[in-house]
Amino acid sequence: MSLAGQLLILQLAIVVVVLLAVGAISLAESAATFDRVEGRRVSALAEQLAAHPLVRTQIDRPAPAEVLAPLLQSTLTQSGVSSVTVAGPAGRILSSTNATIVGTPLPGIVQTRSWSGYVLLDGENELAARVPVLSATPPGHGRHLGTVMIGIAAPTVWQRLAGASSYLAGYLSVASALGLLGSWLLARRIKRQTLGMEPREIAGLAEHREAMLHGIAEGVLALDPQQRITLVNDVARTLLGLPERCVGASLAALGVEGRLHDVLAGAGEARDEIVIHHGRVLVMNRMSIDRLGTVTTLRDRTELAQLERELGAFRSSTELLRAQAHEFANQLHVISGLIQVNRHEEVVGYVRALRKHRDSLDRRLPGLVRDSAVAALLTAKSSLAAERRVQLRLSERTALERLDPLDAADVATVTGNLVDNAIDAAAGRPEAWVEVELRQDASSVEIVVRDSGPGVAPGLAREVFTRGYTTKAAREGERGIGLALTQLVCRRRAGEVTVANTPDGAMFTARMSLSYA
Known part of the structure; x- marks a missing residue:
């Protein structure tokens, strides 16, 4: 805010404070005057009505309301009060200028002596005076017959301020003088705060x-x-x-x-x-x-993250080749050892067993996954899983046809990321396994990856995709952007990725639309 604006705000604030103070004082004086003057008047009216012969003789008779109503209405009209009420000795209203409260209890505690103060009568705040009605004839002279209450409505805040408006002109002059003084003081203060710089x-x-x-x-x-x-x-x-x-x-x-x-x-x-x-x-x-x-x-970091994802794919390929090389080296060592100890027949059996194990995956995979890029990815991931003593298996419900190259790239990216996280979670546990299920319909592909790991902590189930966790990070802390990029790929294709815990471990489900759909 500008310097001039601050000075104006201060002047207005001082005027408002003075007006509020004047208003508060005026309201307090007006309220005290009203309570004093009107309290005496309604008390005198209530005493006169309580001493009226008609009230004393009719209040304890059956159906007094019809007899007392004209007297109460006449008192209301002549005195300018808000309500006139007569109650029985038990405090229940017998007659009143407000017919809606007849038969209801009188507000406050029933007393046998005079009282004045504020009461809430039928939703209205009134200054009221209550006077007991006493018997004037024997027998039972001075016996309590009931109570007369006369109330006058309390003035509103605006009505009280209207009566004090004549005093405001003088206070406004004082407020203006204080405003000018405050403006000068404020200008000096701002000058110090701005290190003497001009606007x-x-x-x-x-x-x-x-x-x-x-x-x-x-x-x-x-x-x-x-x-x-x-x-x-x-x-x-x-x-x-x-x-x-x-x-x-x-x-x-x-x-x-x-x-x-x-x-x-x-x-x-x-x-x-x-x-x-x-x-x-x-x-x-x-x-x-x-x-x-x-x-x-x-x-x-969107472009950098894309480069990291591509670099991760190359790194993953390197790891897969290393795992396959390690696997083949172990198998060659076994064959070499059998040849050296002249176990030629066992060499043939060992080679046949390896071929049978390899053919089992090679025969099933092309029939269930017809896209070559995704099939090659799963074949390579099986070697990486085997090196870490994790069984990678394909669900019998898997059915994936050939995809457009762009679709195949994103499906392979999501599948590879989910499989890597699942292997990280399951590795090191007894009889560890990871199951992949790929389902395709006319417009989308659904990828489901289950594992035998520890699952995802309930507190991280919602945050795992938004804070950049992987399944391994769920145990050890935050690591890169992990599954957040997987979610980014799915959302870019109008899909989503979710995680849930199963009795065996965690289950990640990713769904994305196809570009040709």
């Missing part, structure tokens, strides 16, 4: 700051302690999908929630937090500033 110099600094913020390649977003945006550059608005006029709006009003909200609005500092937002992989660093809020920088 045009402050404006120049702000322009330089804006140029710097919008010139850097990273996104910058600042929040105040109430989680309202105080600063954002164009890069951050683009990465987060924020509207152009978002400064001053809160994260809740902008619809920011989930993992992104947790990182932006968190307490303390955060380093290299990964968030998947609107198909982008964002790396965020948050710094906390005392009493000012937080500042978060954002970097777009």
